[in-house]
Amino acid sequence: MNNKFKIFKSNIIFTPTMETFKVYKNSYIVVEDGKVKGIYEELDKNLKRIPVFDYTDKLIIPSFVDLHFHAPQFPNRGLGLDSELIPWLEKYTFPEEGKYSDIKYAKKVYKNLIHELWKVGTTRVGLFNSIHKESTELLFDLFIESGLGAYIGKVNMNRNTPNYILEDTKTSIRETEEIILKYKDKSDIVKPIITPRFVPTCTSELLKGLGNLAIKYNIPVQSHLSENTNEIEWVKKLEPEFKDYASVYNEFNLFGQTRTIMAHCIYNTDEEIELMAKNKVYAAHCPSSNYNLSSGIMPVRKFLNANVPVGLGTDISGGHETSIQKVMVSAIQASKIKWLETNKKYNPITTSEAFYLGTKGGGSFFGKVGSFENGYDFDALVIDDSNLGYAENLTLEERIQRFIYIGDDRNIIERYVQGRKIEEPKF
Ligand code: GUN
Ligand code: FE
Structure with missing residues (x-):
């Protein structure tokens, strides 16, 4: 006993x-x-x-919960942050993510990354990998060895990316399914998550295939939503028949049909926020990244008032800090600026609220955690x-x-x- x-x-x-x-x-x-x-x-x-x-x-x-982290961007921390989202992706992020076809390189980075998460007290994390199946499997294996918990997703993208990380739709869906089958029952705390990068890099056909996998195997989903105004304009051009950004994901069963995290959510419409609350879609609030890439300030109070589940994310390497403790402070500071900006409409979040977001708020995505x-x-x-x-x-x-x-x-x-x-x- x-x-x-x-x-x-x-x-x-x-x-x-x-x-x-x-x-x-x-x-x-x-x-x-x-x-x-x-x-x-x-x-x-x-x-x-x-x-x-x-x-x-x-x-x-x-212990801390990080709802949004890009594993292959770990070596890029602190680099290229004088740009906005789209040029930053093109100049820094995509070239780095291309390197993960090299499994030796991937292993070196992932070991450092897991060591860092251990160090800063993050014991559960939502991770995007690159498009590469082999390096994604390596990331699973290393996490299982470490004892830390994670949802890990091979990123999917089949348009608007350089050729060296552009996927063929069928291969992208097939490899995602192979990873799901290999890892869905392997560990209690290291699990697969379906990870379309964001609408600009995923055709409807790909999103549809991924949504089908989410439903078929009851696998959660993570992606990005409304982080940057140019990104939102781009989505409107690419998908003119949808009334808003969230509806694209929702149409393909990638918006709360299984548990879902959407990173950033800075510019959501009221209707999108309502849909998130209704479908219990999590918002991963990543204030440090949103400052760095001049993306904007998420009105976190508005989401809390609407009963949208919210957690915190470092968004490495849009964010530069691996510590959720630091992100808690960023979140409080961001909410104070939002309060002033909105003529004191949205009250700043308090220390206990920020602590909640970085523990139980994000943790509830993983179960009774936080x-x-x-x-x-x-x-x-x-x-x-x-x-x-x-x-x-x-x-x-x-x-x-x-x-x-x-x-x-x-x-x-x-x-x-x-x-x-x-x-x-x-x-
Ligand atoms: N939107 C699409 N890809 C990314 C990414 O890698 N980082 C951030 N912050 N936003 C994205
Ligand atoms: Fe991100």
């Missing part, structure tokens, strides 16, 4: 709802079979024989914030706020996924 249970003693902080942090000072969190069983101030007698992982004075928080309510996966970080200043007179709410703003990966001393401690990857 003892192996089934793990007990952690610490200051426990999480956000079951976005309005406030729920905090437990010096308490015990009991984990059974990787799931939270309960949080107690005193341990029940019959649990007293189980050894306690003692993190007194530290903080235990849900919170410590009973039955949730124990995906957690142990934080030592002693180098950030005195803690004696601070509330736990103040300590978590301080960590979000001025802490970093050096404060993260342990990572857990489903109750398993995740050691530093050996690669």
Whole structure:
């Protein structure tokens, strides 16, 4: 029985709802079979024989969830960010993504990338790969080895890209299906996701084939939506018969018919937002990327008010920062500018709201993830914030706020996924 249970003693902080942090000072969190069983101030007698992982004075928080990350863009972090989306894709992103036909190169990059995610405390991630099947499979295998959780998608694109990464429609669909069959039941936490890059690079025929696969195997979907005004104009020209951008995905069963993430969502119409709420389509808010590529500011409050599920994404390498903690700060700052810009119509998001988005908000896409309510996966970080200043007179709410703003990966001393401690990857 003892192996089934793990007990952690610490200051426990999480956000079951976005309005406030729920905090437990010096308490015990009991984990059974990787799931939270309960949080107690005193341990029940019959649990007293189980050894306690003692993190007194530290903080235990849900680990971070990154809903939007391009794996093959990892080497491009910090490069080419003086452009807007489309020239940036052409000048920097596509040439880099072309390199992943070389499996040796891919292996080097992916190992560094997984190491980085481990370091910054991201334990679940939604990943786009390049178009390449072999490197996508390698990414699956490395993630499974690491113990971190991910949805991984081979990108699909069959128009408006350079020849070296242009796919033939049938091959694109066939390879996607092969990956689904190989990996859909291989791991509980590393799973396939269907990944049309965005409408400008995918014909209707391709989108239709991918939507069919989503339904046939009940596989989730991720893509981009309304990130940049030139992109939106381009979609209108390419697909004039559709009333808006979201309707193109929706027509082909790629908009919530299975669980779906749409990255950016800066310029959605009210109707598109309504459809997202109705179909429970997740918005991946990527404020750092949206600043870098001068894309705009997503009105995140408007999405929250409309009950659209929202999580945070780094959008590497449109975003330059791998840490969701940094994206939380960006999201708060972006929302303050949006508040001023809209004549104070959309209230800024608070620290607890940003924390919620980067944990339970995105985590809910993966299951019962991102919170410590009973039955949730124990995906957690142990934080030592002693180098950030005195803690004696601070509330736990103040300590978590301080960590979000001025802490970093050096404060993260342990990572857990489903109750398993995740050691530093050996690669
Ligand atoms: N839209 C289509 N492809 C991409 C990409 O790689 N990054 C971002 N930020 N937006 C995109
Ligand atoms: Fe992106």
